[in-house]
Amino acid sequence: MKRIAVIPGDGIGPEVVREAVRVLKHLGETTDLQLKFTDFDWGADKFLNEGVTLPEDALDMLSSDFDAILAGAFGDPRVPTNQHAEDILLGMRRGLDLYINLRPVRLLDERLTPLANRKTSDINFVVFRENTEGAYCAAGGFLKKGTADEVALQDEVNTRRGVERIILAAFEYARANGRKRVTMADKSNVQRFGGDLWQRVFKEIAATYPDIEANHQYVDAMAMFMVLNPEQYEVIVSNNLFGDILTDLGAAIQGGLGLAASGNIHPGKVSLFEPVHGSAPPLAGKGIANPIGAILTSAMMLEYLGFQKLSDEIEEAVRGAVSANETTRDLGGELSTEQAGSAIIARLKQ
Numbered sequence: 303m304k305r306i307a308v309i310p311g312d313g314i315g316p317e318v319v320r321e322a323v324r325v326l327k328h329l330g331e332t333t334d335l336q337l338k339f340t341d342f343d344w345g346a347d348k349f350l351n352e353g354v355t356l357p358e359d360a361l362d363m364l365s366s367d368f369d370a371i372l373a374g375a376f377g378d379p380r381v382p383t384n385q386h387a388e389d390i391l392l393g394m395r396r397g398l399d400l401y402i403n404l405r406p407v408r409l410l411d412e413r414l415t416p417l418a419n420r421k422t423s424d425i426n427f428v429v430f431r432e433n434t435e436g437a438y439c440a441a442g443g444f445l446k447k448g449t450a451d452e453v454a455l456q457d458e459v460n461t462r463r464g465v466e467r468i469i470l471a472a473f474e475y476a477r478a479n480g481r482k483r484v485t486m487a488d489k490s491n492v493q494r495f496g497g498d499l500w501q502r503v504f505k506e507i508a509a510t511y512p513d514i515e516a517n518h519q520y521v522d523a524m525a526m527f528m529v530l531n532p533e534q535y536e537v538i539v540s541n542n543l544f545g546d547i548l549t550d551l552g553a554a555i556q557g558g559l560g561l562a563a564s565g566n567i568h569p570g571k572v573s574l575f576e577p578v579h580g581s582a583p584p585l586a587g588k589g590i591a592n593p594i595g596a597i598l599t600s601a602m603m604l605e606y607l608g609f610q611k612l613s614d615e616i617e618e619a620v621r622g623a624v625s626a627n628e629t630t631r632d633l634g635g636e637l638s639t640e641q642a643g644s645a646i647i648a649r650l651k652q
């Protein structure tokens with residue numbers, strides 16, 4: 303029995319997570335998969351009503367009582383500071399030390415990519431995004447705030463330990479999964495200090511993986527090449543901020559944000575799985591959000607929990623639904639979020 307904490311969150315989060323949980327429950331009824339779900343109402347409503355973001359005992363409770371966390375999205379126009387999302391999402395990523403943000407970029411069907419003349423095999427890579435430091439540490443401050451002489455400092459944290467473990471994870475993944483190349487993206491031509499550390503650590507670690515080609519690109523060039531020559535990428539490793547930006551671009555070339563899945567992982571510890579997309583306020587409450595990102599996220603979670611075969615079956619069902627145009631309107635289909643979820647469930651073995 304695996305214990306799953308479900309945190310639907312804001313906007314379209316609850317709508318897409320509902321479908322992901324339906325898929326998992328279906329597998330629970332038709333296979334020997336045993337999952338126990340516990341819902342948590344953390345998000346904008348709770349913050350606005352009770353002033354609570356991430357409850358005080360949450361991290362301990364998640365670590366001791368759960369095997370994995372399935373989340374939707376956090377972000378709400380009524381909370382312009384984004385404080386609750388920072389406390390809940392970044393709080394879990396940092397507080398549970400989920401240092402790997404694993405974001406696969408895979409083209410499931412040729413018709414999905416906006417790039418011309420691309421086969422599914424041309425777009426098939428994974429991004430290892432550093433997930434606990436970088437520009438995401440709220441390091442900095444104001445001087446003379448509100449005056450004409452105001453200074454805003456926004457710092458970035460790069461620790462040797464942090465850089466080492468994400469680069470190592472990328473090379474280990476490559477070796478374990480038959481990938482032949484790891485490409486690091488940085489901006490070391492400008493960011494002298496952090497960039498220098500990343501460069502040195504990358505070279506040191508690459509030297510211990512002679513079977514894997516170590517490649518480097520400046521992140522601006524990578525953004526271009528991801529559109530022009532995505533077939534060159536197998537494993538990408540980058541820092542927190544660049545990884546965030548590159549994976550929205552990665553989502554776009556695989557067919558859109560509605561399809562992209564991710565895991566926030568610390569191997570061996572309780573880990574957090576969430577779609578790459580956010581709460582998409584313009585879509586919220588309309589029942590039109592694409593649930594595939596969340597459903598593929600649940601497949602990543604199953605893989606993490608050791609159910610590789612069931613994870614593959616979910617992916618196969620998604621592929622089938624996509625080829626049959628049983629999709630939401632962002633992919634050109636006509637289905638609602640719930641109907642799109644049902645179409646995928648119908649393709650799983652009964």
Ligand code: NAD
Nearest residue numbers: 375376377378559560578579580581582583584591592632
């Ligand atoms: P977003 O990812 O929410 O949406 C951008 C656009 O992508 C949407 O308007 C929509 O056109 C499309 N889209 C996203 N998900 C989709 C889906 N499932 N189906 C169909 N189309 C989809 O990004 P945003 O608009 O920049 O951010 C909205 C809020 O979400 C902000 O508060 C932001 O901070 C937050 N956010 C949260 C997370 C997270 O919790 N992991 C991730 C990204 C953004």
Ligand code: IPM
Nearest residue numbers: 376377387391392546578580
């Ligand atoms: C993501 C989101 C988050 C991030 C925001 C909501 C803090 O964009 O998960 O990709 O920047 O990491």
Ligand code: MN
Nearest residue numbers: 546547550578
């Ligand atoms: Mn993002």
